[in-house]
Amino acid sequence: MIEVNDIHKAFHGEEILKGITTTFHRGKTNLIIGTSGSGKTVFLKCLLGLFTPEKGTISYDGENYSELDEEEKRRLRQRMGMVFQGSALFDSMTVEENIMFPLKMFTRQKKSEMMDRANEVIDRVNLENANKKLPSEISGGMQKRVAIARAIVTRPKYLFCDEPNSGLDPNTAMVIDNLIQEITVENDITTVINTHDMNSVMEIGEKIIFLKKGFLEWEGDKTQIFKTDNEAVTNFVYSSNLFKKVRKAQLQGF
DSSP states (O other): OEEEEEEEEEETTEEEEEEEEEEEOTTSEEEEEEOTTSSHHHHHHHHTTSSOOSEEEEEETTEEGGGSOHHHHHHHHTTEEEEOTTOOOOTTSOHHHHHHHHHHHHOOOOHHHHHHHHHHHHHHTTOTTOTTOOGGGSOHHHHHHHHHHHHHTTOOSEEEEESTTTTOOHHHHHHHHHHHHHHHHHHTOEEEEEOOOHHHHHHHOSEEEEEETTEEEEEEOTTGGGTOOOHHHHHHHTTSHHHHHHHHHHHHHO
16 A cells, blocks of 8 residues: 655646645555646656655555665665556567566576566466567567566566556557556555556546646546546546547446
8 A cells, every 4th residue: 555645746946746645555556647747757756766755755555755764765666566658678688588687686586586487477467488589579569568577577565557558559458457457456566557548547447546737636436537526537538539438328327
């Protein structure tokens, strides 16, 4: 669980995050949504420990990040996995080498142990027979699977995903969404996803927070977002043609 209490973050005198308070639950897919400039990326980087809020606290299963010393912060960061927007794979490394990279960086495992763990996550994300391929030799969807495998290879307690469906076709994006949700449940991870993909909201939005100009404007789940009378959320939702169709179908069924 990640607990956020009244965090504020500013750059060059301009406040970007304006008192956000929320909770991200373990074993759930927690989504951050909002228009461009709403503060989503800054918020995610605060959760990752890359930015330090000027005010407020962020706690990870009861550990207040701001109260940890440098060694404790380093250990906490090692319990975090990250899926980057563009996958961020090393072009010169094979699939296997990309996935093993965090193990080499953060553990003292023997090579055989690292290989065993890499093969375990390769199997889990359905990348059999891709071990020796380079990123350029596999599809965008497969690259995203490699990124997910690399993010979970160290068995993190917290998984962060920045636009994991960026550049993917709708069917592949849905497969990636479902994979992330399955891994979250199987491993009881606290997963936080920064997304603009409305399909993701509908498929895996177990907890959704909507940011607007640095404020937490609304929070709920994928069912409640269809029913809210919050004008800002409604406008955002209705900017998607897909959402118009789904909301109509949902309301007819309620």
